[in-house]
Amino acid sequence: MSDFAKVVGAEGPVTVVGGRTRWHVGGEIHSGAREVHAPSGVVSYDPAEMTVAVRAGTTTAELAAALAEADQRCALPERGGTVGGSVVIGENHPEVLGRGWLTSSVLQVTYISAEGKVVRGGGPTVKNVSGFDLPRLIVGSLGTLGLVEEVILRTNPIPPRSQWVESHDAYPFTIASQVLRPSAVLWNGSSTRVLLEGHAPDVAASLNSLASIGSWSEVDGSFDLPQHRWSLQPAELNGCSGAFVASIGVGTVWRDEPQPRPVLPPSVIEISTRMKNNFDPTGRLNPGRSAF
Amino acid sequence: MNTADDALLADLKRVLGDRVRADSAERALLRRDASVFDGGSAGPTCLCESTEEVQRVVRIALAHGRSVVPRGAGTGLAGGAIPLGAPVIISLSRMNRILEVDTNSRIAWVEPGVVNLDLTKHLTPLGYHFAPDPSSQQVCTIGGNVGNNSGGPHCLAYGVTNAHILAIEVVLADGEIVTLGGLDAEPSGYDLRGVFIGGEGMLGITTKVAVRITPNPPAVSTLLLSFDTPRDAAATVSAVIAAGIVPAAMEVMDQGITIAVENYVNVGYPRDAGAVLLAEVDGLPDGVAIDAQRISDIGREHGATAVRQAASDEERMLLWKGRKTAFGAVAQIAPNYYLHDTVVPRSKLADTLEEVYRIADEHDLAVVNVFHAGDGNLHPLLLFNGQEPGIYDRVHAAGAKIVEASLAAGGVLSGEHGIGVEKQPYMHQMFSEDDLDHQERLRHAFDPACRSNPGKVIPVGHSCADIQSLRNVPEEVWG
Numbered sequence: 001m002s003d004f005a006k007v008v009g010a011e012g013p014v015t016v017v018g019g020r021t022r023w024h025v026g027g028e029i030h031s032g033a034r035e036v037h038a039p040s041g042v043v044s045y046d047p048a049e050m051t052v053a054v055r056a057g058t059t060t061a062e063l064a065a066a067l068a069e070a071d072q073r074c075a076l077p078e079r080g081g082t083v084g085g086s087v088v089i090g091e092n093h094p095e096v097l098g099r100g101w102l103t104s105s106v107l108q109v110t111y112i113s114a115e116g117k118v119v120r121g122g123g124p125t126v127k128n129v130s131g132f133d134l135p136r137l138i139v140g141s142l143g144t145l146g147l148v149e150e151v152i153l154r155t156n157p158i159p160p161r162s163q164w165v166e167s168h169d170a171y172p173f174t175i176a177s178q179v180l181r182p183s184a185v186l187w188n189g190s191s192t193r194v195l196l197e198g199h200a201p202d203v204a205a206s207l208n209s210l211a212s213i214g215s216w217s218e219v220d221g222s223f224d225l226p227q228h229r230w231s232l233q234p235a236e237l238n239g240c241s242g243a244f245v246a247s248i249g250v251g252t253v254w255r256d257e258p259q260p261r262p263v264l265p266p267s268v269i270e271i272s273t274r275m276k277n278n279f280d281p282t283g284r285l286n287p288g289r290s291a292f
Numbered sequence: 293m294n295t296a297d298d299a300l301l302a303d304l305k306r307v308l309g310d311r312v313r314a315d316s317a318e319r320a321l322l323r324r325d326a327s328v329f330d331g332g333s334a335g336p337t338c339l340c341e342s343t344e345e346v347q348r349v350v351r352i353a354l355a356h357g358r359s360v361v362p363r364g365a366g367t368g369l370a371g372g373a374i375p376l377g378a379p380v381i382i383s384l385s386r387m388n389r390i391l392e393v394d395t396n397s398r399i400a401w402v403e404p405g406v407v408n409l410d411l412t413k414h415l416t417p418l419g420y421h422f423a424p425d426p427s428s429q430q431v432c433t434i435g436g437n438v439g440n441n442s443g444g445p446h447c448l449a450y451g452v453t454n455a456h457i458l459a460i461e462v463v464l465a466d467g468e469i470v471t472l473g474g475l476d477a478e479p480s481g482y483d484l485r486g487v488f489i490g491g492e493g494m495l496g497i498t499t500k501v502a503v504r505i506t507p508n509p510p511a512v513s514t515l516l517l518s519f520d521t522p523r524d525a526a527a528t529v530s531a532v533i534a535a536g537i538v539p540a541a542m543e544v545m546d547q548g549i550t551i552a553v554e555n556y557v558n559v560g561y562p563r564d565a566g567a568v569l570l571a572e573v574d575g576l577p578d579g580v581a582i583d584a585q586r587i588s589d590i591g592r593e594h595g596a597t598a599v600r601q602a603a604s605d606e607e608r609m610l611l612w613k614g615r616k617t618a619f620g621a622v623a624q625i626a627p628n629y630y631l632h633d634t635v636v637p638r639s640k641l642a643d644t645l646e647e648v649y650r651i652a653d654e655h656d657l658a659v660v661n662v663f664h665a666g667d668g669n670l671h672p673l674l675l676f677n678g679q680e681p682g683i684y685d686r687v688h689a690a691g692a693k694i695v696e697a698s699l700a701a702g703g704v705l706s707g708e709h710g711i712g713v714e715k716q717p718y719m720h721q722m723f724s725e726d727d728l729d730h731q732e733r734l735r736h737a738f739d740p741a742c743r744s745n746p747g748k749v750i751p752v753g754h755s756c757a758d759i760q761s762l763r764n765v766p767e768e769v770w771g
């Protein structure tokens with residue numbers, strides 16, 4: 001049994017505190033819940049395998065720094081939170097097109113169950129079929145099914161060159177047809193920023209093709225992103241108005257106000273309710289929060 | 293058939309007419325899939341043509357106390373589609389329409405019976421393809437790809453099936469119709485879509501899928517590197533990844549399979565090489581040229597005796613033709629083969645491969661290897677003659693040793709073929725009782741009564757109480 005399992009125990013309401021950067025997502029935590037912290041630190045990192053094993057309490061900044069030493073990165077954002085918090089919140093990096101989807105990058109997950117047991121799902125290799133997919137279940141589960149102790153993540157090489165460019169006159173929805181695999185296309189209603197990554201001559205070539213649909217200048221980075229994320233279909237984005245930043249081709253929109261919670265269909269709620277009851281029959285894990 | 297079957301058949305026929313098959317020839321055929329397992333026992337087969345028909349069949353089966361097994365093309369290699377306990381087989385192969393292609397949003401809605409390669413052929417004139425490309429892509433279905441979370445040579449850079457599916461319409465084991473996932477960026481709630489993929493037909497029946505379509509890269513370069521030994525080829529693969537290059541594909545073939553392929557299709561593979569590495573990079577022309585050169589250099593540093601770079605699309609196709617006909621070529625040199633599937637860390641590829649040769653030797657079996665080296669995904673093919681008395685015992689014993697060796701190297705049970713009945717007995721070697729218990733809890737959330745494809749993946753003993761009658765069934769599939 002791990003130390004974290006002992007801390008979590010088998011009884012009483014309990015919640016894991018990460019960086020508190022997304023503390024209120026999914027509802028307010030019941031006041032009686034005991035607050036615990038997940039262990040931290042990189043467990044093992046082998047750049048040639050493109051995998052890293054890291055404890056859930058590690059900050060994403062610390063992880064990013066460790067990976068950068070070997071010229072690699074991963075799908076997790078670097079916004080002041082922890083690895084565990086990011087995994088259970090399940091939001092993607094704003095540069096998801098270049099970084100990859102978070103859900104595909106969690107190869108193995110070790111968590112403490114409601115019964116206080118150590119449970120492991122998935123496998124340590126970049127490719128694995130290991131029975132039913134517990135890692136994908138834990139991603140985005142808001143800590144309601146198990147408390148994450150450790151994960152193995154897929155890593156990726158940092159491209160030789162990364163360059164943000166901005167245009168005030170390009171129509172953002174035609175960019176995908178001009179550039180192969182942009183790492184991000186962000187639009188705030190008046191200007192568009194594109195992240196081009198790859199070998200330097202490829203970045204130059206992409207910039208060249210962009211010139212046919214507008215005038216572009218190099219900028220230091222992305223827009224400042226508002227706090228709240230909205231999840232839309234890519235085809236819905238050209239209807240955006242007000243203050244926003246939209247990720248073209250992805251469908252994420254950042255706004256100052258939160259997205260009203262969509263009502264899920266009854267049959268999805270039924271499966272989700274059974275899932276929660278099967279994993280946490282007494283409702284002790286993160287009481288007050290719900291992922292659905 | 294007994295009277296219980298007669299009543300079931302009558303109900304099914306009211307819905308499907310002559311699209312219910314229960315003659316003995318049909319049932320004999322559907323007892324198996326493409327795996328080496330002898331097969332279970334099939335109940336009636338229903339050739340459904342719509343979601344509603346699937347729903348009605350599921351409800352009829354339920355009313356008759358029968359389980360259901362969804363089936364695509366039956367090319368699975370882990371026995372996932374093998375019927376256990378005479379279930380109603382729901383064949384999706386007639387639901388094979390491509391419903392909608394939207395190149396702006398880069399999605400396509402398809403029915404589950406669409407053949408993988410047919411989708412890509414449909415997308416080719418539009419400049420797109422469906423990225424997962426199992427070697428069986430000429431026959432296997434999208435529904436089966438989703439069922440097994442299938443991979444293929446190009447999944448190294450592009451990811452396996454799960455990375456290419458946005459939404460799935462499912463008929464649950466109780467007959468409810470539900471759509472999992474959605475076309476929006478980050479659908480809220482648990483990721484039931486992600487969880488369903490790789491569910492091997494045990495979480496419900498796929499009746500419609502929204503897939504991501506991928507633009508064809510403007511430049512592609514394909515290299516064939518020859519080596520004296522598989523060890524040199526494996527070392528090159530590791531070194532390429534370590535250098536920060538993620539090629540579109542890196543496939544290794546050992547001498548046994550290279551010669552078999554040459555004899556079969558004559559594509560110009562070197563017969564005298566101990567192993568060849570087929571590497572492909574794609575993207576924009578300049579970057580492709582840079583990476584192709586680097587792979588070639590790294591290969592030479594690791595003992596490549598020759599590097600051939602395809603000079604034209606025709607030559608590229610030829611090099612791939614050899615890889616893609618490998619299984620056909622094997623059929624020319626042995627009456628039967630057992631295609632295995634495990635993954636090891638890339639750094640352990642060479643050692644594990646040597647262990648595989650040793651194990652085959654020890655069991656007096658011939659073995660050839662053709663595999664997704666970039667992912668560390670081994671595919672040893674044990675060659676044998678199924679007529680030889682006692683041969684299956686030897687083949688399975690060797691298979692068990694290969695699994696053991698892969699796990700000992702820090703690997704996993706399967707890379708892409710699934711667990712099915714094949715790897716079910718080994719699940720204990722990788723997972724604790726508690727781990728398996730949680731997998732079972734996940735499964736029960738979708739199918740509390742274990743009516744959809746029971747008896748697979750989770751070792752017997754963890755399965756639902758109400759299918760205890762199936763307890764001994766996995767024995768019957770042991771060929």
Ligand SMILES: Cc1cc2nc3c(=O)[nH]c(=O)nc-3n(C[C@@H](O)[C@H](O)[C@H](O)COP(=O)(O)OP(=O)(O)OC[C@H]3O[C@@H](n4cnc5c(N)ncnc54)[C@H](O)[C@@H]3O)c2cc1C
Pocket residue numbers: 015016017018019020021022023024038056057060076077078079080081082083084085086087088089090091092093094142143144146147148149225226227286289
């Ligand atoms: C301005 C801003 C922008 C952001 N943009 C992005 C973005 O683009 N993409 C993105 O992905 N994220 C983004 N984030 C969130 C990101 O910073 C966090 O990494 C992460 O999503 C939450 O981590 P945390 O440690 O702060 O979690 P907390 O806020 O501490 O916790 C969040 C929830 O997770 C639970 N939890 C935490 N750790 C565990 C664990 N080990 N096991 C089980 N449950 C646990 C908590 O109980 C709580 O319910 C943004 C945050 C801010 C403030």
Ligand SMILES: Cc1cc2nc3c(=O)[nH]c(=O)nc-3n(C[C@H](O)[C@H](O)[C@H](O)COP(=O)(O)OP(=O)(O)OC[C@H]3O[C@@H](n4cnc5c(N)ncnc54)[C@H](O)[C@@H]3O)c2cc1C
Pocket residue numbers: 325326361362363364365366367368369371372373384404425426427428431432433434435436437438439440441442443444445492493494496497498499619708709745
């Ligand atoms: C020569 C050869 C080469 C192969 N190469 C590869 C390879 O490179 N990579 C790879 O990953 N695999 C490979 N395979 C294995 C196999 O082709 C794949 O697993 C394929 O995706 C199975 O598709 P299918 O339509 O034949 O499914 P089936 O074999 O019919 O079914 C597979 C599983 O999915 C379930 N299923 C099927 N349809 C549905 C549905 N509509 N709803 C719910 N569940 C469903 C079944 O119950 C079963 O558990 C190969 C097989 C052969 C014979």
